[in-house]
Amino acid sequence: MIEQLRKDFPLLQTHIDEQPLCYFDSAATTQKPQCVIDAVNKFYRQDNANVHRGAHTLSAAATTQYESVRNKLAQFLNVSQREIVWTKGATESLNLIAYGLSEKLNQNDVILISPLEHHANIVPWQQVAHRTGAKLELLPVSKQGILDLEASKTLISAKKPKILSICHASNALGNIHDIAALIQVAKQFDTITVIDGAQSLLHLRPDLSAMGCDFFVFSAHKALGPTGLGGLFGRYELLNSMPVYQTGGEMIERVSFSGTTFREAPGKFEPGTPNISGVIGFGAALDYLDAIDANTLAHHEASLYHYLVNALKKIDGISIWGDTERNIGVVSFTYKNEHHFDIATFLNTYGVAVRSGHHCTQPLMDHLSLQGTVRISLAFYNSYQDVDILIDALKNTIDMLEE
Ligand SMILES: Cc1ncc(COP(=O)(O)O)c(C=O)c1O
Numbered sequence: 001m002i003e004q005l006r007k008d009f010p011l012l013q014t015h016i017d018e019q020p021l022c023y024f025d026s027a028a029t030t031q032k033p034q035c036v037i038d039a040v041n042k043f044y045r046q047d048n049a050n051v052h053r054g055a056h057t058l059s060a061a062a063t064t065q066y067e068s069v070r071n072k073l074a075q076f077l078n079v080s081q082r083e084i085v086w087t088k089g090a091t092e093s094l095n096l097i098a099y100g101l102s103e104k105l106n107q108n109d110v111i112l113i114s115p116l117e118h119h120a121n122i123v124p125w126q127q128v129a130h131r132t133g134a135k136l137e138l139l140p141v142s143k144q145g146i147l148d149l150e151a152s153k154t155l156i157s158a159k160k161p162k163i164l165s166i167c168h169a170s171n172a173l174g175n176i177h178d179i180a181a182l183i184q185v186a187k188q189f190d191t192i193t194v195i196d197g198a199q200s201l202l203h204l205r206p207d208l209s210a211m212g213c214d215f216f217v218f219s220a221h222k223a224l225g226p227t228g229l230g231g232l233f234g235r236y237e238l239l240n241s242m243p244v245y246q247t248g249g250e251m252i253e254r255v256s257f258s259g260t261t262f263r264e265a266p267g268k269f270e271p272g273t274p275n276i277s278g279v280i281g282f283g284a285a286l287d288y289l290d291a292i293d294a295n296t297l298a299h300h301e302a303s304l305y306h307y308l309v310n311a312l313k314k315i316d317g318i319s320i321w322g323d324t325e326r327n328i329g330v331v332s333f334t335y336k337n338e339h340h341f342d343i344a345t346f347l348n349t350y351g352v353a354v355r356s357g358h359h360c361t362q363p364l365m366d367h368l369s370l371q372g373t374v375r376i377s378l379a380f381y382n383s384y385q386d387v388d389i390l391i392d393a394l395k396n397t398i399d400m401l402e403e
Helices: 004-007 034-047 059-076 089-100 123-132 149-159 178-185 201-204 238-241 278-288 294-313 340-348 364-366 384-402
Strands: 084-087 109-115 135-138 165-167 190-197 215-219 230-234 254-255 259-262 318-321 331-334 356-357 374-377
Touching: 034 059, 059 084, 059 278, 059 384, 084 089, 084 238, 089 123, 089 165, 089 190, 089 230, 109 149, 123 135, 123 215, 149 178, 165 178, 178 190, 230 238, 294 331, 294 384, 340 356, 340 374, 340 384
Parallel strands: 109 135, 109 165, 165 190, 190 215
Antiparallel strands: 084 230, 215 230, 254 259, 318 331, 331 374, 356 374
């Protein structure tokens, strides 16, 4: 089945310097299936018009298509469509939420995040803390980079934070967090919970109603969709109670020089012409995912991940960071004192695409006393053959580096 699915991804059929591409950078962005490429193409060739504005046929059809994807996503996440806001991506979503919630913060209120966060889930809170006098504090994480769940629950109870913002899965290490357990504790103290789902949307397909979070952010491009699009879920009353983030056309009810009134959420957070083709392309990605059994993909990803980890563990000198028990399929490793960039560059000469560096998690790298790691990130379209090629390439790379 995976062999069949791989054929849906044109770029996976490609070669890098005459070597078949082995793409292991899906945590940065996933490859796109043909149906997503076709949907974007079809929109511009046959349906292009601006949404929400025109009485004409094309505009009405574009609006229907565009809004139907909001509905599709709401169903995918098991929430209401009025709770979905489109943004440029997870980064913009987190900025919007941090800005929106800043009004609720007072001096010395606690914002709790984890040391595992992507910069996008650190810096907006840092800025807000700076402006409001709130304190940014950290959940406990082991020297290996694993969140201590029990100690985290105790800390939440002790600190009673105003906001808890944490990733569902770490982009740097792949660790999956028991979000439901953390939310359950946070709810006892009316803590507002924000979940960075940039890495979990594709791999874990979360049911947000079951999870019980107040906010959840994502990027479409990390779940087979186009770049430049993402969004957020916000619990409606909370979402609607937040101030507008950016202003302009579309998000208003009435503008006059004596004042302006805004639409209800989600409209009030969507100023200007949206990323219509991106939304429509993402709709095709959601249809594609809906048509495949999620358990089959999860099972393939998990066994591929263990196959990879076992092979890496057999190579002397490799250290794997993070939680290898509960993981979305990301392996972050270092090899002795060799520079991560050198390893990734050598691997590239074998057609193996991995990422190296701090993965936008510099505080985590500091916590682990590392400069950076080599990151292999899997998706369901990776094969065992990809992993075999990677392991051979890595062994050759190590031989070269040791010469
Ligand atoms: C966990 C996590 N949060 C946030 C982001 C930011 O996403 P984007 O760059 O698509 O806005 C990323 C991107 O790598 C991520 O992995």
